[in-house]
Amino acid sequence: MQQIISLLMENKPGALMRVTGLLSQRGYNIESLTVARTLDPTLSRMTITVDVEPNTRTQVIKQMNKLINVLQATDVTEGPAVNRELVLVRVRTTQQNRTAVLKEAEIFQARVVDSTLEGFALEATGDPEKLDEFIDVMRSYGEIEVTRSGMVSMSLDNKKLRLSPPVPRGAAPEEALELQNAEHQ
Amino acid sequence: MSSNLLSGAKILLNCLERENVECIFGYPGGVTLPLYDALYDHPIRHVLVRHEQNAAFAAQGYARATGRVGVCCATSGPGATNLVTGLVDAMMDSIPIVAISGQVTSKLMGTDAFQEADTFGITRSATKHNFLVKNVAELPQVVHEAFYIAASGRPGPVLIDITKDVLQGQAHYTPVTEIHLPGYKVYSEGHSGQIRRAAQMIWEAERPFVYAGGGIIAANASEELRALVETVDAPTVLTILGLGGIPAEHRNFISIPGMHGSYTANMGMTHTDLILALGVRFDDRVTGRLSAFAPHAKVVHVDIDPAEIGKNRHADLPIVGDVKRVLPKLTAELKELAPSMKEKNAAARQAWWEQIRAWKDENPLVPERSQSEIKPQHLMAEIDRLSGGRAIVASDVGQHQMWAAQFIRFNEPRLWLNSGGLGTMGFGLPAAVGAQFARPDKLVFAVVGDGGFQMSIPELATIVNHALPIKIIVVNNGYLGMIRQWQELFYNNRLSQAELCSFPDVEKLAGAYGFKGRTVEKVNELPKALEEAVSEPGPYLLNVKVSPLENVFPMVPAGGAINEMVMRPPQPVEV
Numbered sequence: 001m002q003q004i005i006s007l008l009m010e011n012k013p014g015a016l017m018r019v020t021g022l023l024s025q026r027g028y029n030i031e032s033l034t035v036a037r038t039l040d041p042t043l044s045r046m047t048i049t050v051d052v053e054p055n056t057r058t059q060v061i062k063q064m065n066k067l068i069n070v071l072q073a074t075d076v077t078e079g080p081a082v083n084r085e086l087v088l089v090r091v092r093t094t095q096q097n098r099t100a101v102l103k104e105a106e107i108f109q110a111r112v113v114d115s116t117l118e119g120f121a122l123e124a125t126g127d128p129e130k131l132d133e134f135i136d137v138m139r140s141y142g143e144i145e146v147t148r149s150g151m152v153s154m155s156l157d158n159k160k161l162r163l164s165p166p167v168p169r170g171a172a173p174e175e176a177l178e179l180q181n182a183e184h185q
Numbered sequence: 186m187s188s189n190l191l192s193g194a195k196i197l198l199n200c201l202e203r204e205n206v207e208c209i210f211g212y213p214g215g216v217t218l219p220l221y222d223a224l225y226d227h228p229i230r231h232v233l234v235r236h237e238q239n240a241a242f243a244a245q246g247y248a249r250a251t252g253r254v255g256v257c258c259a260t261s262g263p264g265a266t267n268l269v270t271g272l273v274d275a276m277m278d279s280i281p282i283v284a285i286s287g288q289v290t291s292k293l294m295g296t297d298a299f300q301e302a303d304t305f306g307i308t309r310s311a312t313k314h315n316f317l318v319k320n321v322a323e324l325p326q327v328v329h330e331a332f333y334i335a336a337s338g339r340p341g342p343v344l345i346d347i348t349k350d351v352l353q354g355q356a357h358y359t360p361v362t363e364i365h366l367p368g369y370k371v372y373s374e375g376h377s378g379q380i381r382r383a384a385q386m387i388w389e390a391e392r393p394f395v396y397a398g399g400g401i402i403a404a405n406a407s408e409e410l411r412a413l414v415e416t417v418d419a420p421t422v423l424t425i426l427g428l429g430g431i432p433a434e435h436r437n438f439i440s441i442p443g444m445h446g447s448y449t450a451n452m453g454m455t456h457t458d459l460i461l462a463l464g465v466r467f468d469d470r471v472t473g474r475l476s477a478f479a480p481h482a483k484v485v486h487v488d489i490d491p492a493e494i495g496k497n498r499h500a501d502l503p504i505v506g507d508v509k510r511v512l513p514k515l516t517a518e519l520k521e522l523a524p525s526m527k528e529k530n531a532a533a534r535q536a537w538w539e540q541i542r543a544w545k546d547e548n549p550l551v552p553e554r555s556q557s558e559i560k561p562q563h564l565m566a567e568i569d570r571l572s573g574g575r576a577i578v579a580s581d582v583g584q585h586q587m588w589a590a591q592f593i594r595f596n597e598p599r600l601w602l603n604s605g606g607l608g609t610m611g612f613g614l615p616a617a618v619g620a621q622f623a624r625p626d627k628l629v630f631a632v633v634g635d636g637g638f639q640m641s642i643p644e645l646a647t648i649v650n651h652a653l654p655i656k657i658i659v660v661n662n663g664y665l666g667m668i669r670q671w672q673e674l675f676y677n678n679r680l681s682q683a684e685l686c687s688f689p690d691v692e693k694l695a696g697a698y699g700f701k702g703r704t705v706e707k708v709n710e711l712p713k714a715l716e717e718a719v720s721e722p723g724p725y726l727l728n729v730k731v732s733p734l735e736n737v738f739p740m741v742p743a744g745g746a747i748n749e750m751v752m753r754p755p756q757p758v759e760v
Contacts, residue, residue, distance in 0.1 A: 010368060013317065014305060021309050062492035068314045068334060071368040163367040169329040170203050171360035 002031060003057050004083065006153050007046040007064060008071045008161070011037050015069040019046065022063050028052055032085075032150030043071065047153045072161055080156040086149040087131045092119040092142045101141050108134045190355040193321040194223035197285070197347070199358060200328035201229060206256050208622055209285075210234050210243040214260020215300055216287035219352035232622065232651065235643035237264050239615035241271020241342075243647075244282045246619025248275075249602045250577060250627075252405055254335050255282040255619060261289055262300030265307070265346070270609060272311040272342045277606025278426055279403055281340035283331050284312075288348040291319045304346045313341030321354040325361045333364055338371040339490040340403050372489060375506025375514065383461075383485045383502050384518035388526035390459035390483075391533035392540075393419040396442065396471075399426030399605070400464015400488060400508050407431060407598045409512035410463065416519050417461070418534070420541045422450045424465055425590050428601040433574055433594030439541070440550055443471035444741045445587040448548035448750060451741070453541055454479050455748040462486040464508045467497035468606070477746030487511050548752060552592045553735070559708050561585060561660050561731040565592035567715050568630060568658065576600065576628040577620050581613035581637030584666035587737045589632050611640030614657065618644055621653045628656070628719065635661040635688050635728075645698045648724045656718045657726045661688060661704075662733045670736045674751075691728040702726030 009015050016035060023030055031049040038045050052060055057075060064073035076083075089110075093101050101120060105112065110124035119142065124134050128151055138144050170176070191199070197220065201209070208230040213221045224231050234240045237259040244255030259268050265286040275282050288305075289298040305317040314334050316327045324347070331343040387393055395417070401410050411431045414421050422442040423430045431438055440447035442454050454460070460482045465471070472478040475497060486493075486500035487508055494503040504511055552562035565588045572578065574596030580586045580603045595601045602620055604612040617631035633641070638659050648655055669683040695702025700723050705714040711729070718725040739750040 014309070014315075017306065017309060025310055059492065059496060065370070066490070066492055068366060068369045162370070164365075164369055164371070166363045166365040167333060169333055169361060169364045170200070170325065171362055173362045176360040176362045 001051070001054055002049050002077070003052045003060070003075065004077045004081070004151070004153050005048045005050065005061065005064070005073060006076045006081075006155055007048070007073045008038070009044050009046060009067075010069040010071070011042050011044045012069055015044070016046070018067050018069060019048070019064060022060065022067070023048075023050055026056070026060075028060075032148070034150040034152050047151055049151055071163060072159070074155055074159060076153050076155045081153050082156065083127050083151050083153045084125055085128045085131055085151045086123065086125045087135065088113070088147045089122045089124070089135060089138050090119065090145040091122065091138045092144070094142070097141050101138070104137050104141075108137070110134065189357050191358045192219065192223065193324055193347070193351040193354050193356065194219040196321065196324050196356065196358045197328060197352070198223055198227050198229060199360075200325050201256065203360065204254065204329070204332045206254075208232060208247070209256045209258050210240040210247070210619065211258030211285075212237050212240055212260070212264060214264045214287060216261045216289055216349040217258065217264075217352070219349065220258070220285075220287070232618075232647065234615065234618070234647050237267035238270050238611070239618070239641060239644050239647075241268045241275070241282065241284060242612050242615035243619035243622070244284070245271065245275050245280050246579060246602055246616035247623040248280050248282055248619075249616065250599050250620035250623040252403075252599065253281075253623075254332055255280075256285070257282060258285045260287045260300065261304065262302045264300075265304040266302055268344075269307060269311050270607075272308060272344060274604050274607040274609045274612065275342035276311060276313065278604065279340050279399060280342065281335040282342045283335050284342060284344040286344060286346045287352070288317070288346045290350045291348045292350070294348070304344070308344045308346075311342070312344045313339075315344040315346065317346045318351050319348050321351045321356040324351060324356075325358065326364060329361050330364045330366060334366070334369065338369075372491065372505045373507040373510050375487070375504045375511035377514070379502060379504045380511060380514050381518050383504060383515055384522050385526070386459060386483065386485055386502060387417055387461065387519060388522055388529070391530045392456060392458045392537040393417055393461060393534070394453050394457035394459065394482070395419045395421040395437075395461045395463065396424075396454065396465055397421065397427050397430050397463040398424035398465035401427050401430040402598045404464065404489070404507055404509040405598070406464075406509040406512055409509060409516070411435070413512050413516045413519075416516050416523075419461065420453050420538070422446065422454070424468070424471060424605070425603065426605040427464070428590060429595035429598040432596040434596055441590050443468075443473065443747060445591065445737050445739065446471075446747070447550040447591070448739055448752065449541060449544040449550075451739070451747040451750060452544045455746075456540070457482045460484045462488075462500075463512070464488060466493045469497075472497065473741045473745050473747035477748075487515075548739070550591055555732065556708065558732045559706070559711055559729060561588050561662065561735050562592055563708070564658070564660060564711065564729050564731060565589050567711055568632065569593045571715055571719050572628070572630070576630055577602065577617075577624060578630045578632055579603070579613045579617035579620055581633040582608045582610045583634045583637065584662075584670065584735075584737050585632055585634045585660035588660075610637040613637055614641035614644050617655045617657075618647055618653060621655050622651075629654075631655055631657045633657065633659055634666060635659055635663065635685055636665045639685075639688075642694075645695070645726075649698050649700055652723055654722060655724050657724065658715075658718070659691070659726070659728045660731055661728050662731050662735065663688070664733060666735075667737070669734075673736070674740075675742070688728075691726050695726040700724045700726070702728065704728040704730060706730040
């Protein structure tokens with residue numbers, strides 16, 4: 001059973017390794033992983049699809065939430081969410097089949113991004129199952145080459161993001177100021 | 186303006202000073218030379234250990250004995266990789282340490298430079314968090330974050346990997362006044378509604394049982410635990426990391442539970458109808474076969490780490506919070522509810538205590554003794570007599586660790602230091618070093634096996650260097666005792682690589698390092714030999730030849746239910 005996890009994390013070196021490390025140290029195989037920065041460039045959003053036994057799912061989410069760089073890890077497998085993936089398909093096709101391929105592409109709302117005498121390069125988005133079907137259909141027309149983006153997911157739940165406030169540490173503010181002034185004199 | 190500039194090494198030391206670090210356990214190397222140069226005339230004390238792994242254990246000993254963050258330091262490559270065992274050990278037992286490792290100059294990173302290792306990657310899963318610093322401007326922020334992360338919430342080890350160019354680089358130093366870790370959540374207060382419900386559940390129980398552990402020690406909550414235990418008046422077991430959480434002499438205290446727990450502890454756990462689990466993680470060494478563990482019990486589980494709740498055993502009532510904050514509230518609720526609820530099950534609770542006492546009478550946990558040889562249990566009882574529940578005992582790992590936990594009393598927290606989770610041999614001696622630095626006022630015993638001792642002999646030099654009056658007691662049976670015990674019981678007595686075959690003459694060994702040592706074999710000489718070791722102003726190495734084939738009992742075989750204990754060795758058959 002695939003678990004879909006959505007993470008909001010700090011955009012820092014090593015953050016990705018911490019998350020994937022949690023999964024690999026338990027021997028879980030990652031099916032897909034996408035990561036990109038958010039509106040706030042200091043943060044990244046990650047979607048992971050991973051094969052996790054149902055009874056350890058909560059534990060995985062809890063462990064991810066414990067990571068210092070992770071602001072929020074959410075299991076979006078069952079909650080209301082939109083899941084989308086992009087696929088690029090190159091299909092080699094005969095002259096006779098070109099129109100048929102284009103018709104099929106249209107059914108899947110795929111776009112032609114390149115057209116040559118040998119065939120087409122097509123781009124389609126949708127939920128991963130729909131893309132599976134699209135790929136199957138294209139395969140029936142000839143040799144294909146496929147690159148999938150991995151799934152991106154957005155929860156439709158209104159989950160509050162709880163962030164920890166700053167903590168006083170090191171020097172007292174007055175002391176720091178004094179030291180700073182002393183240094184610049 | 187050049188006077189405003191400080192080197193990265195000096196900035197690091199400034200930050201450590203601000204974190205009230207008094208002492209660093211470490212070993213220098215090529216890339217940490219700038220740091221050692223800055224240490225040369227700096228008030229922070231540096232203790233030169235003889236192996237980086239022991240630097241991490243000494244830092245742990247310091248942290249375990251005080252609750253303050255222990256600090257260790259190693260160079261890049263082999264120095265850093267040698268720290269790893271100590272880091273994982275600290276991770277398993279939730280011990281706050283900060284490790285500083287040097288890294289090759291940032292330009293050389295990734296080129297297989299001399300003494301380069303991917304320390305940041307290697308220690309990712311060995312630490313609560315780790316940092317790689319490649320820019321001197323980030324250093325103060327990182328150091329303060331590291332100490333905060335190590336000590337707060339569920340404590341643990343944090344590593345800071347610092348490149349040589351950062352240590353050498355110059356920067357304007359402005360002290361940090363606050364740190365911001367938006368994703369780091371510390372849950373401390375506990376949900377008040379849950380706490381109230383817990384109080385109700387506790388009064389509704391007929392056979393309540395307190396199971397408390399390392400969380401109590403980490404939170405310095407032993408007073409709070411004691412107040413709670415006395416309010417509920419429940420029998421109480423402490424895990425091997427929780428010993429001292431309430432005084433061993435407290436009338437409610439039983440023993441450790443689990444694989445080598447007492448009959449009473451394990452029967453109590455099996456028959457209770459309510460486990461009050463406080464700062465514990467239902468470790469497999471405690472629960473035995475999980476499906477048979479405490480089959481009649483509801484569980485109230487208080488822990489600061491939400492990931493521990495329900496990890497191994499379902500919590501009927503979870504409370505995520507710091508036991509230091511939660512327990513007083515729980516005690517207050519219990520007191521408030523007492524007038525209306527306490528009497529309801531008074532008779533059942535009376536009967537429960539009678540049952541507990543009956544179990545104790547049936548199979549008391551008493552040290553074996555013999556006229557002809559020194560039983561290891563007897564040795565522990567003698568150490569206990571000299572400690573009086575007040576000495577620090579750092580143990581190694583194996584049979585002697587279990588006997589020490591069974592028979593040495595700890596009347597205060599932070600006296601009993603052992604590697605519980607990772608079970609690292611070679612832990613005891615360096616941990617004692619750290620503890621003696623932290624508590625120069627305390628009598629410190631390093632109780633080690635003849636196997637583990639031989640993993641840490643180099644630290645005798647550190648002990649002598651600093652004239653640490655540690656009493657090293659080698660529980661010498663000539664075997665890797667726990668290995669031999671398992672081979673005897675579960676592998677048809679095929680003793681494969683369990684016999685150590687040789688051991689140095691301790692009088693000569695200690696003498697070679699410049700202090701006193703002796704071997705004791707006769708049972709009637711044991712008390713005096715121990716007294717002599719304790720009264721010696723300096724370190725002392727006492728090699729105690731104990732009965733070679735003694736095994737630890739009670740024992741729950743791996744995968745067994747904890748009430749299926751083997752109580753004593755099979756008796757020899759008369760022919």
